[in-house]
Amino acid sequence: MRTTWAMTDICSAPFPFEKAETNASENVAGLVSAAFPAYARILHPAYRRVSEATAAAPAAFAFVRWTTVAKHSGAIAHPAMEWEAISAGQRDPGTPVWDVPPSMGRLPSQEQMVLASVLQDHTSMPERCWFAFAEARGLTVPPDYPRIVTAMGLMIVFRGAVFDAGRTFQHESPNLWWSDDRDWCVASDIDLMATYVGGSLACIEDLLATPRLEAVPAKPDQKVTIDADAVNPPPQQP
DSSP states (O other), X not given: OXXXXXXXXXXXXXXXXXXXXTTOTTBHHHHHOSOOSEEEEEEOOEEEEEEOOOSXXXXXXXXXXXXXXXXXXXXXXXXXXXXXXXXXXXXXXXXXXXXXXXXXXXXXXXXXXXXXHHHGGGOSOTXXXXXXXXXXXXXXOOTTSOOEEETTEEEEEEEEOGGGGGOBBTTBOOSEEEETTOSOEEEOOTTOSEEEEEEOHHHHHHHHTOTTSOEEEEOTTOBOSTTOOSSSOOOOOO
């Protein structure tokens, strides 16, 4: 299986959802549209160093869940928690819980493939999916190539099978991908530490029950901005 997309693979594509709220990227519906009966939020893991780099091997890291960080910092874990609120003041040098924060706009490749394995069972067209990459990531693409306009700005699109979700373009992973039958849609906004999925009730239930993913339920009108956490106090400014 190819692991990257080539410039020649770029194709034109219709916007995924006619009712997508392209001007409302501050909530879940603005990212994946209000067309679905259910939604999930997949929290990107933080990382803890488990071994130092040597001449023979790079440093090794383990995934750390947000619930683990919240417990250590004394924050309250809930579906709308935000990283900045739960991680504030948790880095005790004596007992570090995490060393590297969650990535923005990127679900780790292992989690991406786990997500694809769940989604393949909730579409009649697993061999026909679309993968869009935000040009704002710094992609270098000639102006004459087709693009679509979304809440994340201009995007370059490729077509493939559901497991092509693991393929990268210019070292980036897809920020928006969906099945051709519109049974689900996945959005990893370039400024967010979480990935949002819209789908059927059965699809979202399966995602929430997948141990490898730290997935929580979400609502279409739920805010996705840094101030979305109404339970934990925001971190104090220096």
